Amino acid sequence: MKFVSIVMGSRSDYDIVSQCAETLKKFGVPYELIISSAHRSPERTKKYMKEAEAKGAQVFIAAAGMAAHLAGALAASTTKPVLGIPMESGPLRGEDALFSTVMMPAGMPVGTLAIGKAGAVNAAYLAIQIMALQDDELKIKLQEDRISKAKKVELDSSEIETIL
Amino acid sequence: MKFVSIVMGSRSDYDIVSQCAETLKKFGVPYELIISSAHRSPERTKKYMKEAEAKGAQVFIAAAGMAAHLAGALAASTTKPVLGIPMESGPLRGEDALFSTVMMPAGMPVGTLAIGKAGAVNAAYLAIQIMALQDDELKIKLQEDRISKAKKVELDSSEIETIL
Amino acid sequence: MKFVSIVMGSRSDYDIVSQCAETLKKFGVPYELIISSAHRSPERTKKYMKEAEAKGAQVFIAAAGMAAHLAGALAASTTKPVLGIPMESGPLRGEDALFSTVMMPAGMPVGTLAIGKAGAVNAAYLAIQIMALQDDELKIKLQEDRISKAKKVELDSSEIETIL
Amino acid sequence: MKFVSIVMGSRSDYDIVSQCAETLKKFGVPYELIISSAHRSPERTKKYMKEAEAKGAQVFIAAAGMAAHLAGALAASTTKPVLGIPMESGPLRGEDALFSTVMMPAGMPVGTLAIGKAGAVNAAYLAIQIMALQDDELKIKLQEDRISKAKKVELDSSEIETIL
Amino acid sequence: MKFVSIVMGSRSDYDIVSQCAETLKKFGVPYELIISSAHRSPERTKKYMKEAEAKGAQVFIAAAGMAAHLAGALAASTTKPVLGIPMESGPLRGEDALFSTVMMPAGMPVGTLAIGKAGAVNAAYLAIQIMALQDDELKIKLQEDRISKAKKVELDSSEIETIL
Amino acid sequence: MKFVSIVMGSRSDYDIVSQCAETLKKFGVPYELIISSAHRSPERTKKYMKEAEAKGAQVFIAAAGMAAHLAGALAASTTKPVLGIPMESGPLRGEDALFSTVMMPAGMPVGTLAIGKAGAVNAAYLAIQIMALQDDELKIKLQEDRISKAKKVELDSSEIETIL
């Protein structure tokens, strides 16, 4: 089965990361979600990566804060696409996690999304877009989502707009 | 034909962006490369997007500096994966381009790579990883590249290392 | 009719942006206010721009947060003056929105105001100043406003000041 | 005569600011250009402001670096639109000048452009857009400029583009 | 009479700035305290400066936030020492005010203290140190204050310290 | 007796720094903990350093916020290893303390840990790692701690994980 694998570095990331999972669910994309740390459980992380890849993981999503090495560690363990969500945790509010996730050296890409909640949702969207390259049904869902998003803007506007 | 489409915002980005194209070429991945601006030629950008998508573009890569809106503009025009290279140009050395590229709102992802040269190379790598999900030959090339990178580290080390 | 057009990127910007509208109202300057997104509803944005311009919009004001492309998108669609309000939303507190709004390439200006509330009020003031170039009554109101602001300072001071 | 007034804080700003003047000249917009400092010659600045306004200045453009108070000082002396160019000078490369120019308090707007060269050119463009509200010929020139900019993109692209 | 003059840019700065006044009071240093703005009441600011200087002001302290021009405006109006307190107000939490206060051009110094509360107290201390150059009683008070501060550290420590 | 010495600059740092002490206690490493300031009680700081070193202090840990000079002051007074905890206090949220602690000149190292709570815990861990070079029992405790941390990750994950 083709699926998306979400790895978060810490229990405290769950509230935000669950929105990534919710987005995948909304589009009917199967996913796995675990906690594993680049530093505290490197063996577990590596073992999980191998198993997930063998089972059919197409895209890996990593969420971590501060010196956020998790996405980079995943990227070093697979040649599947790895996406990174820099968490907003800690005193630097995610600027550290953003730099730690995005500034990867040549040959080891992490496709990085926005810090925090928007990034969690968008990691799911980008994973879905990647899956949709092989799945026309998914592609149609993405196009419908765009239309509904545009309609939502109109609806939101209608509640407050002033037109002369 | 399945290919990668590279759009850069300005002629001055070419020296860096050409390294993205070189990387795709090295892996035998077909690509298109054009200059088109989110601001100066929005119609052209949009028209190109449609044509490229119709012809088989699988992944779009956008390179822009300063208030780098190009990747976001592409993301708004397609449901294909869009990757962003924040250019180092201008007095803020790419921190502005990084923020403008990565901090996208929920539903409009841009998979962002490092500022500058490493990002240009990695946008190609991530695109290749995405293409490789449907192309086993490419997958093998990526795995071989990893091995050769690891060997390069050993070789580099051997020239300077001190072992007791 | 000559008027000011305010476009905000999201419903959540309304509390702050309404202060922009309030300021225009205080000076008797007609305005339109809608929600439209550079990314989620680019067609709507563009269509609105054309209609507003045809109806007499003199100045466009765009308010958006994070990777704030809205002002730039408006600037690319009109040769009327475009003013930008970088919103304080998101983990980077508006520094991302400021860079995304102000660092526009040559030929595509966005007159950018302060992040957040002060910027929302000042976008209105700058629009009024531009309208006042053709409206002597408005010019007098602006001059009176200055006098009343100076008096307000004196009044505020009188409540707490210590003079030897 | 209606004209644009450019004030720069220091002789060393001239190389960059001259590009603002060049842009105005290209569009046939009359301008004045002087050096005057918010701190070193506050009287001169104020006196000049009054005279320029009396002579027909429609828009003021201020260019200054570091703790860039010049645009704010002009804004406090007139109710005409004031635009600010944060210069790239000094060890902080213009981030200080950007904050000092853009973060104005409510009621005292400075329409701020990008740091450095792009900002110098864009201050001229924004001033021209404001002038064009009363000048149809100028409006047409602005629209033609857009077309020529879009063509320039195509031309630039044709030199390097790769199309499959 | 020799005294210290405190000028704050806005009523909202009073809570913090009052700690500057309290510190002066504790050392028996006379002071004036008013609200006046560099932008909203430039004439009042200038007039006050002249009167205060004529009455015996030895040191001026300016407190302002965001694009904090007040200290620089005072510095341009007097050759007496001017000290600056960058306020923490606004989305950038005082980094803007710090840059706007401290990065003054050669010949127009503002002796800048820390952002916020510590800066408010320290502006008073630095003013007292300057006054103490001509006042031996004040000098002794400063030395006693140092001793009492050192004792306070010991006392604080004794409540929690662990010594083997 | 060999022990770790913790010095904090201010009573307000205690809540965070106590977590450093707790960590040492958990590993059975003796420690001293006092308040002493680089600026308010430099003599006390120096005197304490000498006594602590004579009594057997192996590692010094300094916690301070804002212009955090304490760790550097300790480093200048001893050739024992000095570790620094940049506190999150003040408007700049510890970025000032981080720079003030870590950017030491050649020859005067401060081994700097993360801003705030994670740094407080990690200063203890690094001190324990240093002590463990001479203490095999401690080394075993550190290895057991790693195992328990890895298990904790598994346990945390088991509560929320989704595996296909």
Next chain:
Amino acid sequence: MKFVSIVMGSRSDYDIVSQCAETLKKFGVPYELIISSAHRSPERTKKYMKEAEAKGAQVFIAAAGMAAHLAGALAASTTKPVLGIPMESGPLRGEDALFSTVMMPAGMPVGTLAIGKAGAVNAAYLAIQIMALQDDELKIKLQEDRISKAKKVELDSSEIETIL
């Protein structure tokens, strides 16, 4: 004799700091200038401070880069006014030195000037302003300097200005 004392942390600061000395010389203010480090020669620094204060030092100026503790160390050793010049040295271009110099705790002020050259000149100016409180001749020189600075602006302007 009343004089100003300049202490710099490193030989490499001399080129910039010499401009501080030149400014004092231009105004006929006597000064001492030495190299002494907060970290490498704390005893020498302290001993020098005492001697300088005994000989008549009125104001201390400290110049240091990176984790710039020198000004704070001087401030802790004297109740005379201490001014700080954050040097531009190192990869962070003086932002670290600025934070390390200006963010002092309550009761230990450092009057901080701009990073680099402008700061070096302004530390001299602020010291002269402080000395001028007791020296009418110096006060007149400062006022004449202001006039000559204003004239210099006019002269500079006359070379390039465009007046309609």
Next chain:
Amino acid sequence: MKFVSIVMGSRSDYDIVSQCAETLKKFGVPYELIISSAHRSPERTKKYMKEAEAKGAQVFIAAAGMAAHLAGALAASTTKPVLGIPMESGPLRGEDALFSTVMMPAGMPVGTLAIGKAGAVNAAYLAIQIMALQDDELKIKLQEDRISKAKKVELDSSEIETIL
């Protein structure tokens, strides 16, 4: 044999990192130095760590730039002290490497030194200080180094100082 192990992430780091090795050599501390990458050669890094630890490595020093994960990866593989040198490479000049190295989660410390050259030298110094806890000869060398550094300051000063 007890020794220090230096690992750098890339050949391009060698010029700076060699100064770390030079410092160890000056103090007669044996060291190993290799290139190995957290991402490109994770197996090699891990294998080397084990061998080095078995052979007697007491302290590990990691040097890496941009999203600098190397020090954290070492820290996750050993309970020996790990020190980090954030390299100045890339457009963000080492601010990314600093955050990626220092902001480690609780339980996984990296003792971080300054960005660039000063950090490379200081990683050696801190390693020597750690080794000196078990080596009195080394302790004496460190104390002599302090004395010679203090003398060097005096010598440097004597060449330029001005004493009244």
